[in-house]
Amino acid sequence: DIQMTQSPSTLPASVGDRVTITCRASESISGWLAWYQQKPGKAPKLLIYQASSLESGVPSRFSGSGSGTEFTLTISSLQPDDFGTYYCQHYYGHSWAFGQGTKVEIK
Amino acid sequence: QLQLQESGPGLVKSSETLSLTCSVSGGSISTSSYYWGWVRQPPGKGLEWIGSMNYRGGSYYEPSLMSRVAISIDTSKNQFSLSLTSLTAADTAVYFCASGLDGYKAYWGQGTLVTVSS
Numbered sequence: 711d712i713q714m715t716q717s718p719s720t721l722p723a724s725v726g727d728r729v730t731i732t733c734r735a736s737e738s739i740s741g742w743l744a745w746y747q748q749k750p751g752k753a754p755k756l757l758i759y760q761a762s763s764l765e766s767g768v769p770s771r772f773s774g775s776g777s778g779t780e781f782t783l784t785i786s787s788l789q790p791d792d793f794g795t796y797y798c799q800h801y802y803g804h805s806w807a808f809g810q811g812t813k814v815e816i817k
Numbered sequence: 818q819l820q821l822q823e824s825g826p827g828l829v830k831s832s833e834t835l836s837l838t839c840s841v842s843g844g845s846i847s848t849s850s851y852y853w854g855w856v857r858q859p860p861g862k863g864l865e866w867i868g869s870m871n872y873r874g875g876s877y878y879e880p881s882l883m884s885r886v887a888i889s890i891d892t893s894k895n896q897f898s899l900s901l902t903s904l905t906a907a908d909t910a911v912y913f914c915a916s917g918l919d920g921y922k923a924y925w926g927q928g929t930l931v932t933v934s935s
Contacts, residue, residue: 711880744921746864753913753925754856754864765923797864801920804877808856808864 712736714798716809722817729785731812733798738778742802745774745783748811749794757796758783788814819844821914821926831935835901839914839926846895847872850918853890853897857910858928865910869920870897904933 713736723729733743741761746754756765758774761781771786785792793816798809825837839853846853854869868878870888878886887900901908911930915922 742920746922748864753915753928754922755925756917756921756923759917759919759921759923795863799864799866799921805880806866806869806877806920807879808866811863 711805712739712800712802712807714800714807714809716796716798716812718812719810721812721814723788723814724817725788725790727788729788729792729814731783731796731798731814733776733781733783733809735779735781735800735802739800739802741777742800743774743776743781744799744801745772746797746799747792747794748797754797785814819916819924821916821924823912823914823926823929825912825929825931827930828932828934829904831904831906831933833904835899835904835908835931835933837899837912837914837929837931838896839898840894840896841916842895846890846897847892849873851916852918852920853888853916854914854922855888855899856913856915856922857908858913859907859910867899867901867912906933906935909933 743761745758748754762774795813820842852869855867870876885902890897911928913928914926917923
């Protein structure tokens, strides 16, 4: 099974900061990776699919990059609505998995 | 725009079987390119993929749950279902139904809390 590891687990940040979250796969998943944002008590929201494609309606300050085993989610200028927990998910092969999550919190 | 809504019991007993249904509106569950699946989240913890199914018949499950889980599609009711057997306290979680192209999930239900009691 392919394991997904996110870093950091917690990310203290301020409004206006450039934020980068990393997701590493235990083996190559090509570009079969998505990123989600989750707020407490809510369902996750898709931000990025196919590693770098921005979901319709998602602000352009969000971007994704990477391929193979290493991927990043970048928020170019953190906004108040961006605080929450971010998850990566691979969908390569026949067994998919989420990373453990990165909580972006107010510094 | 697809909309998904979970339904099922909020409390089930240990060793019993959980059955949840996800009703789909705004589109047909027969769309061949979509995957229909389930994700759960234990209280205070991260997301766990349970499994997904494609209308063309392909079904994929989390290996650690494979012996206990089944997902099925009912095209006549435009809904899909989750069955999880031999429940334990570790299965207590919010269960989400979700769907999207390939394996990413663009559409989510609001989630339903399932508590397993002894």
